[in-house]
Amino acid sequence: MALSWGDLPAGRVLRLAGVDSRIDANVMELLLDPLPETGPAVVTYTATDGDSASGVVESILRELETLAIGLFPAWLPGGERLSGPGGGGVAAARILATSLASGTRHFAPFLADLAARAIQHGGPLVPGQRVPTGRSFPAESRAAGLARVIASTFGRESAALVVYVPERPASREETFLVAGCEWLAHRSGMGIWLVGPELSRVETFHLEVPSAVRRLAEEMTAPPPIATAGVPPIAGRPHAGSAVERAMEAALAERAWAHGRTWNQMYHSKDPLFVMIRTDLMWVPEKCVVELDGPEHETPAQMERDRIRDRHLERDGFTVLRFTNQQVMSDLGAVLRHIEEFLRGRRLGMNEGAG
CATH class of the missing domain: 3.40.50 (Rossmann fold)
Structure with missing residues (x-):
C-alpha cells in the first residue's frame, strides 16, 4: 500500500x-x-x-443496513430537521431522499425506504439491534444502495x-x-x-x-x-452510534463556554514518526482533548494504545481529560464542570500571556 x-x-x-x-x-x-x-x-x-x-x-x-440507519441523517441533507416516527416525518424523509436521488447515483426507492426506516426507528441503533423492516428489495439493489450511502456519508466516491x-x-x-x-x-x-x-x-x-x-x-x-460491524465516526460530528457523545454534545450546545469545540477530528502530531490521532472532542486553541471511554478501553490492548496516544498529545502541549461513559451518563454535570474549569483556566492563562 x-x-x-x-x-x-x-x-x-x-x-x-x-x-x-x-x-x-x-x-x-x-x-x-x-x-x-x-x-x-x-x-x-x-x-x-x-x-x-x-x-x-x-x-x-x-x-450494513444497521450501520446506514445509525449514520442517519448524515447522508440525507436536511434530515436533521426531521423527528418522530409520525407520518409527517416519514413522508418528509421520503421526499428529501427522492429529491437527493434525482441528482445523484442513489436508487430513489431504496434511499427513500431507508430514510423512512431511520425516522421510524427514531434514533441510532445500538450494537446487535436489528433494523426496522421496510420494503423488500433484491439483494443487488441493497448492496449497491448501501455502498453508495456509506460512501456519500464520508464524502468519498466509493466504499470498502x-x-x-x-x-x-x-x-x-x-x-x-x-x-x-x-x-x-x-x-x-x-x-x-x-x-x-x-x-x-x-x-x-x-x-x-x-x-x-x-x-x-x-x-x-x-x-x-x-x-x-463497525463504521468510523464522521469528522465534526459526535459518533452516530454513541449515545454518550450525543448526550455530551446536546449539553455542550447549551453552554457558551463550550464554543470552539470540534468532534472526531484528525490531529497530526508534531512527531514525524507518529501516526495521525483521532480525538473524541478537542478545543484546539486551549490545547484540550477530551476522551470518552467505553468498556473496551478497559482491555489491556486499548489501555496501552490510549497511553501511547496520550503521551504524544502531551508532548505536543495538550492536556488529555478522560472520562468513562458511566461518568458521563450518571453525573454529566460534574464532567461538564471539570471541563469548564479547565478551559476557563487555560483561557485566562492565554489572555494573560497575550497581555
Missing part, C-alpha cells in the same frame, strides 16, 4: 497481509482510525459462519469493507465466505478486503505498512476487540 487506500482495487476480493499475523488486527485498527484522508470510506465486519454464500451476503447486508476472519474456516465455510464476498464485491462495487489467514482463491495484497504503525502495533501486546 503506497500510503493510500485508493491504490487498492474496488469491486474485488483481496486478502490484506504484510505483517506478523499476531498484530494484523492492531495494524488495521491503527490504519483505519482515523479514516484515511484519501481512498474509500472503509467499514469493518467480523466474519461469522454461514451455511451458504447467500447466507453470508444476507448477514453482511443486514449489518474490511472483513476480519478470526481463524481459518473449514473448507465448506471458506467456500461460502469467499463466494459471498465475491458476489458482494461485484454487485456493490465495494472493495472487499479480508484480514486473517490465507484463503483459497483469494489474491493476497501485501501492505507496505508505515514504520510508525508497525512500531505501535508491536508495542500493543493484544489485539483490540472487534465488533461484528
